[in-house]
Every structure is written in C-alpha cells, then in structure tokens.
Amino acid sequence: MNICVTGGAGYIGSFIVRRLCELEHRVTVVDDLSKGHMEAVDPRAHFIQADCGDKRAMAELLAGRRIEAVVHMAASSLVGESVTAPAKYYRNNLIASLSLLDAMAEAKVSRLVFSSSAAVYGEPERQPIAEDAATVPINPYGRTKLLFEQALPDFAAAYGLGAVCLRYFNVAGALPDGTLGEDHNPESHLIPLVFQAALGLRKSITIFGDDYPTPDGTCIRDYIHVLDLADAHVLAIEAAEAGQVAAFNLGNGDGFSVRQVIESAQRVVGRPIPTEIGPRRPGDPPVLVASSEKIASQLGWDPARGDIEMILDDAWAFHQSHPKGY
Numbered sequence: 001m002n003i004c005v006t007g008g009a010g011y012i013g014s015f016i017v018r019r020l021c022e023l024e025h026r027v028t029v030v031d032d033l034s035k036g037h038m039e040a041v042d043p044r045a046h047f048i049q050a051d052c053g054d055k056r057a058m059a060e061l062l063a064g065r066r067i068e069a070v071v072h073m074a075a076s077s078l079v080g081e082s083v084t085a086p087a088k089y090y091r092n093n094l095i096a097s098l099s100l101l102d103a104m105a106e107a108k109v110s111r112l113v114f115s116s117s118a119a120v121y122g123e124p125e126r127q128p129i130a131e132d133a134a135t136v137p138i139n140p141y142g143r144t145k146l147l148f149e150q151a152l153p154d155f156a157a158a159y160g161l162g163a164v165c166l167r168y169f170n171v172a173g174a175l176p177d178g179t180l181g182e183d184h185n186p187e188s189h190l191i192p193l194v195f196q197a198a199l200g201l202r203k204s205i206t207i208f209g210d211d212y213p214t215p216d217g218t219c220i221r222d223y224i225h226v227l228d229l230a231d232a233h234v235l236a237i238e239a240a241e242a243g244q245v246a247a248f249n250l251g252n253g254d255g256f257s258v259r260q261v262i263e264s265a266q267r268v269v270g271r272p273i274p275t276e277i278g279p280r281r282p283g284d285p286p287v288l289v290a291s292s293e294k295i296a297s298q299l300g301w302d303p304a305r306g307d308i309e310m311i312l313d314d315a316w317a318f319h320q321s322h323p324k325g326y
C-alpha cells in the first residue's frame with residue numbers, strides 16, 4: 001500500500017515507518033523536523049520536510065504519490081505546555097489535523113489511523129479504562145485530541161472516510177539493539193529521565209508526588225512497548241473501513257507506579273539510581289491503566305513485549321548507545 005506517515009521522524013512515528021517498510025509498504029514521511037530526527041527516519045521511506053497542515057501542499061502530495069492511507073502522528077504532545085500555550089495545541093493538533101482531513105477528502109484518500117491518547121479520558125474513576133468510559137479531558141492537549149476524534153464521523157458520513165483512533169497509554173522502549181529509541185528535547189518522560197539519571201547526565205530523578213491515593217503514593221501508569229504499538233498501527237490500517245470510525249485503547253492492562261518503574265530500572269542497570277521527591281506535577285491523574293481487550297478481540301492485537309523489564313531493557317540499550325540522543 002502507499003502510506004503517508006505524518007510525524008514519521010518522531011519517536012513513535014519512526015517505529016511505525018520502520019515496521020511499514022519492513023512489510024514492504026511504500027512509505028512517504030511528512031515531518032517538519034520541529035521535533036523529529038532525520039536519523040530516525042528509515043532510509044527505505046521517502047522523506048518530505050513539510051507542514052502537514054498545509055492543505056494545498058498535502059492535497060497535491062497525497063494525489064501525486066497515490067497515497068491510500070494516512071497515519072497521522074504529527075502533533076504537539078506535552079500536557080504541561082498545552083496548559084500554558086493552548087493556542088499552539090489548537091493550531092497544531094486541531095486546525096492542522098482538520099486541514100489534513102480536508103486535503104485527504106480532496107485527494108480521495110479514505111483510510112486514516114489517528115494517534116490519539118489516554119488523555120481524552122481525563123481522570124476516570126474506574127480502572128482499567130475501556131473505550132466506552134466517559135471522555136472528559138482535563139487539559140488542552142487531551143481536548144484537542146478528543147475534538148479531532150469527534151470530527152471524524154462527519155467526514156466518514158460525507159466523504160466515506162474510514163478512521164481508526166488509537167488511544168495510547170504510556171509508550172516506551174526502543175529497538176532491542178539500541179539503534180532506534182526515544183529522544184525528546186527537552187525530555188519530560190519518566191523512563192528516559194530515569195536512564196539519564198542512571199548515566200549521571202542528571203543529578204537524580206525527581207518523583208512528582210508521593211502522596212497520591214495509590215499503594216506507594218506515586219502515580220500509576222500502563223507502559224506499552226513502542227514495537228507492540230507499531231504492530232497495532234499495521235492492524236489498524238488494515239481495519240480502517242470506509243464510512244466507519246473506531247477507537248481502540250493501547251496499553252498492557254498492567255499498572256506500574258513511578259517507584260516501581262525506578263526499582264525495575266535499577267535492576268536493569270544493576271546499580272542504584274538517585275531519586276528525590278518533588279511536588280505533584282499539575283494535571284497528572286493518579287492512575288491510568290488501559291483495558292486493551294477491544295483491540296485484542298476485534299483486531300487480534302497480541303503484544304509480544306509487554307513485560308516492563310523488557311521495555312526498560314530495550315530503552316536502556318538505546319540510552320547507553322545514545323547518551324545525548326541522536
């Protein structure tokens with residue numbers, strides 16, 4: 001298939017591009033390189049540096065390259081920043097995405113896989129979270145993801161779009177050989193920061209709050225390996241059905257506290273990692289654990305690297321070989 005991946009130079013996007021290339025799809029990456037890394041883009045893909053919100057350019061590109069499916073990953077994704085700079089999030093995640101849909105309709109591209117987030121749920125009371133839980137986002141990031149999801153049924157009805165929204169929980173891990181992994185600047189995610197502390201690149205890892213209503217007082221998250229996530233995208237592309245919109249959670253169904261992640265990371269690196277306790281980070285729900293039964297039963301998704309130590313082992317391989325990133 002001819003597949004366009006927006007944000008294909010980013011952490012998650014680069015893994016999806018690699019998997020699609022492995023499966024011999026013809027992949028076009030559109031990325032403005034504002035966050036992504038050229039080094040992470042699979043050389044088998046065709047790379048175009050562009051803004052996926054440029055409707056004219058995208059309509060021409062999609063038609064010219066006979067694109068049959070779009071995997072839309074390009075987005076701003078820092079919850080804290082979305083609170084202080086919401087305009088950027090509405091522009092990049094909502095306006096640009098709607099304009100991409102407009103370009104897809106014009107170029108008659110009818111399959112979309114959209115990178116959505118657990119952030120659409122806000123702070124649900126019941127865990128694990130199923131797709132029919134109430135969607136009440138608590139920050140602009142989550143709202144922009146949800147608003148875009150909500151526009152999709154109208155495009156499905158009017159233009160025959162088939163869309164699959166994948167609501168990611170906490171994506172982590174790397175290629176086991178350490179050649180491809182997570183490199184954000186600035187880094188804000190727990191696992192890369194823990195390994196930076198392990199490498200002595202930062203003094204310690206700060207635990208954001210130890211007074212949450214959880215067994216050890218720290219926040220609980222559901223970590224999913226980026227390779228398993230990439231497999232889910234392949235299934236989602238195949239499942240996108242004209243005129244239909246579906247949403248699936250992606251997690252492992254197991255919650256790990258911040259302390260448990262740090263303890264596992266210590267086992268992986270084989271030495272203590274300095275930690276300190278800091279205040280809560282605004283906007284962090286205490287617990288987010290996915291039920292991924294729907295994608296398992298409906299699309300046959302079967303994660304191969306769900307074990308937290310496996311996820312950490314692979315992430316450690318990347319951070320050791322790329323201590324300062326790409």
Ligand code: UFG
Nearest residue numbers: 077079117118119188189190193206207208219258281284
């Ligand atoms: N944490 C720390 N110290 C740090 C960094 C993180 O204690 O230095 C904690 C956080 O408070 C949170 C957990 O570790 O409890 C995980 O934090 P991350 O920043 O790694 O991930 P989030 O759960 O905040 O974010 C994830 C995705 C985001 C997405 C968000 C939606 O990485 O892209 O879920 O809920 F927006």
